[in-house]
Amino acid sequence: MPEDINEKQVTAAWQGLLSAGCALKTESGRRLQVVYPGKTTDGAGSDFRDAVIRIDRHTFKGNIEVHVNSSDWRNHGHHLNPAYNGVILHVALRHDCPGDITAQNGTVIQTVAIDRYLHNETGALLSGRVLCAGTGAYATDWLSAIIDAAGAARFYEKAARFQQELQDAEAGQCLYRGLMTALGYSHNQEPFRELADRVPLTALESLVRAEHEAGKKLLRLDALLIGTAGLLPSQRPECTYSPFEDYGYVNELEGAWEEMRRNDIMSFDSWKLFRVRPPNFPARRMAGICVLIDRYQRMGLLPGMLEPVKDAPTEKGAAFLAEGLKAADDGYWAGRYDFGKGYPGLSKWLIGQSRADDMAVNVLLPFVYAWSKEHGQADLATKAFALYCQYPAVETNTVERHMRAQFALKNGQVNSAQRQQGLLHLYKKWCTQGRCQECGVIGG
Numbered sequence: 001m002p003e004d005i006n007e008k009q010v011t012a013a014w015q016g017l018l019s020a021g022c023a024l025k026t027e028s029g030r031r032l033q034v035v036y037p038g039k040t041t042d043g044a045g046s047d048f049r050d051a052v053i054r055i056d057r058h059t060f061k062g063n064i065e066v067h068v069n070s071s072d073w074r075n076h077g078h079h080l081n082p083a084y085n086g087v088i089l090h091v092a093l094r095h096d097c098p099g100d101i102t103a104q105n106g107t108v109i110q111t112v113a114i115d116r117y118l119h120n121e122t123g124a125l126l127s128g129r130v131l132c133a134g135t136g137a138y139a140t141d142w143l144s145a146i147i148d149a150a151g152a153a154r155f156y157e158k159a160a161r162f163q164q165e166l167q168d169a170e171a172g173q174c175l176y177r178g179l180m181t182a183l184g185y186s187h188n189q190e191p192f193r194e195l196a197d198r199v200p201l202t203a204l205e206s207l208v209r210a211e212h213e214a215g216k217k218l219l220r221l222d223a224l225l226i227g228t229a230g231l232l233p234s235q236r237p238e239c240t241y242s243p244f245e246d247y248g249y250v251n252e253l254e255g256a257w258e259e260m261r262r263n264d265i266m267s268f269d270s271w272k273l274f275r276v277r278p279p280n281f282p283a284r285r286m287a288g289i290c291v292l293i294d295r296y297q298r299m300g301l302l303p304g305m306l307e308p309v310k311d312a313p314t315e316k317g318a319a320f321l322a323e324g325l326k327a328a329d330d331g332y333w334a335g336r337y338d339f340g341k342g343y344p345g346l347s348k349w350l351i352g353q354s355r356a357d358d359m360a361v362n363v364l365l366p367f368v369y370a371w372s373k374e375h376g377q378a379d380l381a382t383k384a385f386a387l388y389c390q391y392p393a394v395e396t397n398t399v400e401r402h403m404r405a406q407f408a409l410k411n412g413q414v415n416s417a418q419r420q421q422g423l424l425h426l427y428k429k430w431c432t433q434g435r436c437q438e439c440g441v442i443g444g
Helices: 007-019 115-125 140-166 170-184 190-199 202-210 214-228 248-258 282-295 302-313 318-325 353-374 378-390 398-406 418-428
Strands: 031-036 048-055 056-071 087-094 111-113 335-336 350-351
Touching: 007 056, 007 115, 007 248, 007 318, 031 418, 048 087, 048 111, 048 318, 111 140, 115 418, 140 202, 170 190, 170 202, 170 282, 190 214, 202 214, 202 282, 202 302, 202 353, 202 398, 214 248, 214 282, 214 318, 248 418, 282 302, 302 378, 318 353, 318 378, 350 353, 350 418, 353 378, 353 418
Parallel strands: 056 087, 087 111
Antiparallel strands: 031 048, 048 056
């Protein structure tokens, strides 16, 4: 056994053992079955997320952490870090740590040491990779059909949620809330959704119609949203912008907010700003939705969003839809991602092509389908689904890349947004729930 092995090699060996179907036991002698190994992570935190394991007859869902030595758990301070409370299994090459491995919350975490399973096969296993058990068993067209069906199921699920919301809220508010949630990306969806309820669409549209000075409309919209979010410089624990810059916009923003005298303000701590990509910073995205509110002020956001779907050609309609969702700023926010913080290469687009595509696929089209069903417009519902099926592939994410590897998909096979959504659906509904035998890929 080589002495200079690193965690990356241990991870590969672990995946190789799983691919080989090796029978495993924890260091406490309990039978271990890895139902779903989880997806690898690129950032901080556990090495695998959303895994499903069975220890004896008990099923656990959570994360898996990998080390060279089991003592590294404490050496790396994981026993004191609440970010590792979701770990359900500790994998180590060697077990050199007496006593239990415990999380910060006191939970005992089972450890499996894999050195005893490797023996002389280490070299071969270090290049191993876990694939779905159904991979390679069926024709490419058959697998594509399964993924397409999963993509359709995800669309209908989203539409069903919108139909439920339409029973309790005005249609424009439902759409606006959905768009706001999408602007939160993965880090800030919940606070964006909360903000949409604190500052409803009717408040924004009333404000923009009441302001007669054209140059003040966007400013007042920005002030209302960013101020209620608690993200103005004056609302932050520390002032983050330099007084030496030309901040006429900021001063006007603070003045407009002061005139509004609202008390329903979110806490600055509601927002996650750590490890957020510059284009996704909340205040910048809020300025983007304000551009859309201002753009559709005459007809309203709801009619303004319905029109592109009605007018778009069924084939190649994606550009038509995305154009109506994109938002740019040639003023303060061009080149800035937060107050006083610039970023090289940051464009004027507050809502650019990739985010507009995401909003069209995940919000606009399923919403229009649901709204059409509620209003007896079957043709429009059919068109919304057809546009979804024809929508080209959008920007990839880590789950999609993981699922491509799981299924050993060929380049170009995931060539539509529907198939991308299908992979997400399979991952969330089957893989991460340990329901592999019920999945269409294996059980079909």
